[in-house]
Amino acid sequence: MSAATTTEPKPGFLRRLTLACAWGEGVDGYDLGVVSVTLPFIATALGAGPVEAGLIGASSLIGIFVGGPLAGFLTDRYGRRLMFSVDLLLFVVLGALQGVVTEPWQLFVVRVLLGMTIGAEYAIGAAMLAEFAPAKGRGRRLSGLLVSWYVGYLLAVVVSYVLLDAVGLSWRWVLVTSAVPALVTMLLRRGLPESPRWLISRGRADEAERIVDSRLGAGYFAREDFGAEGEEQGGLKALLRRGNRRRLAFICVFWGCNVAPYFAIFTFAPTVLESLRLANPAAGTITLNAVAALGALVGMLTIERVGRRVQLIPTFWVMAAALTAIGLWGGAPGLVVVALFAVFSFCNALQANLTAVYPIEMLPTEVRSTGVGIAAACSRVAAAVGTFLLPVGITTLGTGACMLIAAGVCVAGAVVSHVMAPETTGRGLHETSRAPLVPAAG
Template sequence: MTISSTTEAPGRAGFLRRMTFACAWGEGLDGFDLGLISVVLPSLTIALGLDPVLAGLIGASSLIGIFVGAPLAGWLTDRFGRKRVFTIDVLAFIVLGFAQAFVADGWQLFVVRVLLGIAIGAEYAIGAAMLAEFAPSRDRGRRLSGLLVCWYGGYLVAVVTAYAMIDWAGISWRWVLVVSGVPAIVTAIARIGFPESPRWLLSRGRVDEARAIVAEHLGGDAYFRQEQYAAEEQRSGGYRVLFSKENRQRLAFISLFWACNVAPYFAIFTFAPTVLESLQLRDEATGTIIVNAMAAIGALVGMLTIERIGRRRQLVPPFWIMAGALAVVGLWGSAPGIVVVLCFAVFSFMNAAQGNLTAVYPIEVLPTEVRSTGVGFAAACSRIGAAAGTFLLPVGIDAIGIGPCMLIAAAVCVVGAVLSQVMAPETTGKGLHDTSTQPLRQQAKVPTAR
């Protein structure tokens, strides 16, 4: 997913295109892996004799791993640089992806997928930060949104691939999960040879190295001034700085809105075939593909409109629409199948269009010295909600029924809407230094369409 301009310096467009591709494919690995497991879980339940608790744990395993990996990798990335983690974590993803073929029982698969989640968590902490610290402010939001387009695209491709391998080709679930290693290999190759982030170098006082990288890849002094690189200060990072008074509100905002966005999505779509079957939809495979296709379209639309409508408008209204769609499913227990699929399609579209902001806001509102640490922490917080929802959904369906479960998911969206209305800044078109230093309330003005 690339965005370029004819005004860019020679070589800059190609470098940014390759950087965007390498980061987007890394983000897509997460969606691809979770898409595979959502389709494979019913087969696993039979093949490995899983009870609802272990099935829920395996469904939530990657999310549990992200809870550990994201904050740890974020701290390491801010401490030792972006470049190392950017390369190493995708190599771990390859090894663990192929290791899934050799598990003997449910608990072994759970352990492997938790480790896989740690590698995915590292990607959350580094990928978007790496891209944003090179990208121009005029299309930074669109480039970062492209990461989520790849996430939803990866999820959709994985769902179609898994159904084709299991239902049409009769291939074992083991080899379906191993397929996740293929895009990881592509990502690893794409990441060979990238330089260190100039903003991170500047935060460590390494001005000459930062200027040399900008000159070689981005166009020199003009770009250095235009993107406010000179405003970066040599400052220490770490969790004490992240939780300081000047950053606490920023951290709370990104953690809370992110959790409210992903919790209902992961809970519903990790078990999409089970959910649709519980709602008496006869062809759950087709329904699952349709709603995930709407998510991919929603992410694409969100990417194409984010620089025009602004961050706040893309964040707040979708929460209310998602709440309404899920409330219809929860309250109308005898709804026709077409209504159920339509409601989930609307939810998927809006969730994905809004979900682009989980790759944008965390990067824009946190300063360089704690950017990856903060993104990792917020990703971990979001995965607490996602993992809890994913673990509890199959248990909840069994205990209280699908309707009340959908109403709980709708309530989460309402909480997200209220929090976002109060806390969300407007960062569209602003330099990365300004968005990460100005108080959130001073950035609340919604821009006019451009």
């Protein structure tokens, strides 16, 4: 490969790529946030019972179960660039279709398909960004994707309440608003190149170096050790090799334990808060989502300083303690309930940044998107089960018992993470994806 090129880097390429990936995550958060607010209106308008409401609430998560692995496989096989735009186009079309459904099952089908596009985004966006980003600050860039997710979710909650209560807009049009940020994201992604690390894995190293030199400058290719990537065969067999298999198992467990309590509680946040006799569930829901966005921001700003393990393990224990207190203190004042949920929200979001970091750093290029897609699918199975069962659980077991079950999930995540989580801070992407899966010393 020649290093003679002197082509100057295009200014702001990494900023544009980061923004294009972050907006994709924001679209996903926005879509799920809109449903959390509109679901009671949908259930009333379409005559959906508790089971149907649970299925609609969990529909996107079910779609991710299919879309994540499928898009990951296609992305590893055919490249990041194609799927990077196709999934947004599908999202726009499906988002608009939500406005014309007339039956609960129709909305369920549309939102399952929307979930498939969201699963595709999880498998593509973070991999695309990481495979260009420098090792220094890579965690902060990837964490920024989750900040965008929480900002998107918070924005959706605020916009939904304003459009429903203040403007009096139909829930149909509120759902359709998710197509707007998707259109913006499509424009941001026009003209972006293929991932150089993926090109190298396909034996196209010269093409990869030309892309890196033209977009990021001569010398970046060597400085970030792109040459350490090899021409490797991907596919499910490669992903399930012993080392990769252990990494994938850890990613699935910690990711599932992070999102299951979050989606179960926040998809039905107004219902949960109302069942706890909170005077203003809407204000409580907005407050908790604002705290979550703040937690994600703090996590992004601190991840390179405190390291991955410190950001992962203690937060599981704090979340478990907060949910246990809510579950056991049945007569707690509303302010105390919101404060405990705020602690949970803050820690959950701070920790959730690692769902955009660990899966990318721990899997090699040739199976990265496939593995991330499968991990996203597994995590959403846990989230979908929790989301589906929560309204039934509140009716049969009570809110307190549901919070104790959620606390138990956090304890499981803490134990598994303590035993398996490696420290990858400051290490090159090629190194982190092939290092043995062992916890840091001490």
